[in-house]
Each structure stands twice: as C-alpha cells, then as structure tokens.
Amino acid sequence: MERNPVKIQNLNVDTFTFDEAVDYIEKGQVVTINPEMIDYASKHPDFANILKEAELVIPDGVGVQLGLKILGHNVKRIAGIEFARKIVEKNAADGKTIALIGAKPHVIEKAVENLKKEISGINIVYYHDGYFKDDTEILNQLQLKKPHLVLTALGAPKQEEFNYKAKKLLPESLFIGVGGSFDVWAGEVERAPEIYQKLWLEWLYRTVKEPKRFKRIFPTLPLFVLKVLKEKITGV
Numbered sequence: 001m002e003r004n005p006v007k008i009q010n011l012n013v014d015t016f017t018f019d020e021a022v023d024y025i026e027k028g029q030v031v032t033i034n035p036e037m038i039d040y041a042s043k044h045p046d047f048a049n050i051l052k053e054a055e056l057v058i059p060d061g062v063g064v065q066l067g068l069k070i071l072g073h074n075v076k077r078i079a080g081i082e083f084a085r086k087i088v089e090k091n092a093a094d095g096k097t098i099a100l101i102g103a104k105p106h107v108i109e110k111a112v113e114n115l116k117k118e119i120s121g122i123n124i125v126y127y128h129d130g131y132f133k134d135d136t137e138i139l140n141q142l143q144l145k146k147p148h149l150v151l152t153a154l155g156a157p158k159q160e161e162f163n164y165k166a167k168k169l170l171p172e173s174l175f176i177g178v179g180g181s182f183d184v185w186a187g188e189v190e191r192a193p194e195i196y197q198k199l200w201l202e203w204l205y206r207t208v209k210e211p212k213r214f215k216r217i218f219p220t221l222p223l224f225v226l227k228v229l230k231e232k233i234t235g236v
C-alpha cells in the first residue's frame, strides 16, 4: 500500500481508512493531526518539519475533516485514541513489546493496570509519567528495552518533539503521540458518548466537561476554517 496524502495549509495528511492505516504503519512516527497543531506548525517551522517527516499523519477530529472537505477532499477522520488502541491490540497479539510515556503519575499507573487487565498478551516493558524535566533517562531506557511500540501522551507539540527525537535513536520502533488517551484508559476522563461523536460534537462535550479547553479551541477552530477557505480561494 502506498501513501496518497492530500495537502492542507502546506502539510500532508494521509487518506488511508482506519484499517488501511493500521495495516500500513510498521515503524516511524504517527501524528494525529488537529487544527491546533496545524496552527502551531504555521508559526514554528521546526514543528512543521516534524509533521512533514512523519511516517503517517491521520486526521483526528472534525476540524481537519471539515478543512479537508472545504478543499474538496473527502477523508474520513480517524480517532487517534481508537487507532492507538487497535495498534496496541495488534502489538500484543503479535507478541511484541510496548512502552508508555506520559500523563500524571497516578494516571499512567492506572492506565498500565487497566491495559494489562483488558488486553491479553500485552507486554509493557517500560512506562514513565509525562512530567519530567530531562528526557535523557527515558531515552536511555527506551534504547535499552527497545520496545516495538512507544505511545507518548504528553500533549502536542511535546509528544511529537519527543517522538521525533526518539525515532532517530530507535529506527525500528513505532511511535504514536496519543494526547489525552491515557487519561481515558485510566478511567480519569470519559470519552464523549457515541451520539456526540456521530454529530461531530465531541469537542463540545469535552469543552463542557473541561471548560478550560474552550480557550484552546476558540478562536483556533474558526480561524482555521477561515484560513482553509482562503487557501481554497487563493491557493495559499
């Protein structure tokens, strides 16, 4: 299978279906892209470069799906949390190893405990919370344990920067930045009920539950839509 990416705001987004994406990716870096990351990339060339060099970029959330639709591309969104979960299950079924890095100490503990209970055969060789100042020890541990799969839940852009650095040290491993997924797997945060997901209103549910997200989403989302409209009209 070959990549067939489409462009939005000068960045590539892959167009695989969920199953194709799961089959396609074996090693390298997976980015689950959203409008906030696209906005950040427009102001930070180093971050844009990380996104450009990613081995897989999946459209997470309705913002990017909508932006792509405006540009004439019908690409279905892939929820990063579901994608990562599927990859973890596949990793366990194949007898491979996994490391998890990120979230608060009690959250990562609980997420590890739950994953061990829920996914038979899972082999977690290393985990660490996401509140560290220096990444040397963590990178050393990863080089020592050489996990096939590394999930990082540090939020963007931290997790993408970390994964980019780490993939150079472990070129055979697969790295996925998973945002708030460990909080969900630990049972600390609920995912929006399916009806919200279907109605493209997951963001609304999350904002009501956690009002401080409002500041993050607005004005990013409407500004993003405006920028994409400009891109459609002017080509840049």
Ligand code: UDP
Residues within 6 Å of the ligand: 102, 103, 104, 129, 130, 131, 153, 154, 155, 156, 158, 178, 179, 180, 181, 182, 183
């Ligand atoms: N996080 C972390 N270290 C940090 C900042 C954040 O481990 O320095 C964790 C945080 O505890 C949470 C995750 O990163 O588990 C992502 O949080 P956020 O809600 O920002 O993610 P998103 O909205 O991208 O899913």
